[in-house]
Amino acid sequence: MDLNRFKECAAAYGAARRRWPESARALHDQFAGTAQGAAILAEAERSDRFLDAFDTAAPGLQLARRVGALPAPLWRRLGVPAALAACAMLGFVLGFTQARNTADTSVAARLLLGPQSLQEIGL
Amino acid sequence: MAREPLPEDDALDQELMAAVARHDGRAFARLVERHLRWSLGFAERMLGTRPEAEDLVQTAFLRVWQGAARWEPKAKFSTWLYRVLHNLCVDRFRARGAGTDALDDEIPDGAPGPEALASGLQREARVRAALAALPARQRAALVLCYYEERSQAETAALLGVSEGALESLLTRGRAALRKWLREDLH
Numbered sequence: 191m192d193l194n195r196f197k198e199c200a201a202a203y204g205a206a207r208r209r210w211p212e213s214a215r216a217l218h219d220q221f222a223g224t225a226q227g228a229a230i231l232a233e234a235e236r237s238d239r240f241l242d243a244f245d246t247a248a249p250g251l252q253l254a255r256r257v258g259a260l261p262a263p264l265w266r267r268l269g270v271p272a273a274l275a276a277c278a279m280l281g282f283v284l285g286f287t288q289a290r291n292t293a294d295t296s297v298a299a300r301l302l303l304g305p306q307s308l309q310e311i312g313l
Numbered sequence: 314m315a316r317e318p319l320p321e322d323d324a325l326d327q328e329l330m331a332a333v334a335r336h337d338g339r340a341f342a343r344l345v346e347r348h349l350r351w352s353l354g355f356a357e358r359m360l361g362t363r364p365e366a367e368d369l370v371q372t373a374f375l376r377v378w379q380g381a382a383r384w385e386p387k388a389k390f391s392t393w394l395y396r397v398l399h400n401l402c403v404d405r406f407r408a409r410g411a412g413t414d415a416l417d418d419e420i421p422d423g424a425p426g427p428e429a430l431a432s433g434l435q436r437e438a439r440v441r442a443a444l445a446a447l448p449a450r451q452r453a454a455l456v457l458c459y460y461e462e463r464s465q466a467e468t469a470a471l472l473g474v475s476e477g478a479l480e481s482l483l484t485r486g487r488a489a490l491r492k493w494l495r496e497d498l499h
Contacts (some may be wrong), residue, residue, distance in 0.1 A: 202483040204459060211465050211476070237487055240494060241459055244440040246354040253367055254349055257374050258342040 196221045197230055205235035326390035333381040341378055348391065349374075351461070352398055358456045359402045361445035369405065373397050395463070395471055399453060406449050443493050451486035454479055 196217045203209045207218045221227030249257075326347070332340030352373060356366035376397055384393070444452055450472060457468040458479070469479040 198480070198484070201487060202480045204487075209458065209462060237491055238459075240436075240440060240490065241455070243436040244358060244444060244460075245437065246357045247363075249349050249353050249367075253353075253370075254345065257349060257371055258345045260371065260375050261336070261338045261341050261378050 192217055193221060193226065196227060200230045200234040204238045204241075205231045206238065323389045323391070327386050330377075330381055330384055330386070330390060333378060334384065341374075341381075344377065344390075345374055348394060351391075352394060355395070355398055355456060355461060356402065358444065358460055359399075359449075359452060360405060361441055365405070369398065369401050373401055376401075392467060392471070395457070395461075399471055402453070403449065439494060443490050446493070447486050447489060450474075451482045451489070454482040455486045458483060 195214065199210050199214045199217065203211070207215055207222075210218055222231060326344065329340045329344045329347075333344065349370065352370045353366055356369045356373075357363055360366050360369060373394065377394065444455070447455070453472055454468060457463045457471065458465070463471070465476045465479055469476045472479065472482075474482070
């Protein structure tokens with residue numbers, strides 16, 4: 191009966207005593223030194239070694255910075271060049287909208303597309 | 314295999330969370346520094362790929378920042394963060410089209426696929442593929458109990474199952490891995 195429970199624990203938790211439920215660690219102590227127990231643990235250890243092959247690397251500096259800066263304002267997270275580009279885009283959109291509000295739409299179109307003919311610019 | 318140790322000082326985490334609730338960006342950066350390593354490892358083993366894991370931990374830490382004011386220290390901060398990470402993983406599995414049945418028990422026949430287990434692949438890639446092919450709850454049980462060395466009680470509570478059911482998830486998960494990867498085990 192106890193050996194059955196020992197087998198069940200090895201099949202679920204592997205060979206290392208520290209991963210077993212506290213209530214079953216005395217069983218580990220009881221059987222680990224026996225021939226039967228050692229064979230069961232050796233089988234479990236093969237699975238453990240297999241699982242151990244999946245290692246994970248530490249986070250890169252860039253990720254650590256990016257996550258640590260999540261609460262920072264958007265412009266600080268994106269950096270100065272991106273912020274300047276965003277400002278330029280905002281300025282253009284505001285200017286374009288303003289032109290549409292204060293003049294006829296052809297002014298806005300000229301701002302965007304340039305003159306439609308050479309006569310428009312006196313050539 | 315030595316797991317990536319969790320920061321043990323939960324009192325410090327709680328102080329940091331209180332500061333984060335007051336929008337203290339430095340306290341948040343300190344929390345990230347303390348917990349990013351293991352969070353990323355957990356997410357990578359759950360999701361199977363590094364880019365997805367990186368994306369997921371960013372979302373998780375954003376939730377920490379946004380939820381700090383409502384956070385109540387009923388459990389350790391790390392336990393709460395595990396829950397956030399695990400829930401986000403489950404959301405991803407659902408988004409990939411895994412129904413709740415697939416999250417639970419049945420191991421798909423033939424998974425993880427012969428090409429993934431081809432002997433030419435590195436052993437790590439084979440483990441990754443095999444783990445990814447397990448039903449999500451078996452995988453979560455293995456990742457939490459084996460890699461993260463969380464206690465049975467904590468893991469069972471995180472997964473919302475009894476400790477007996479957790480043991481069953483672990484046994485079935487390991488049995489499936491043994492079956493798929495027989496050649497690696499000798």
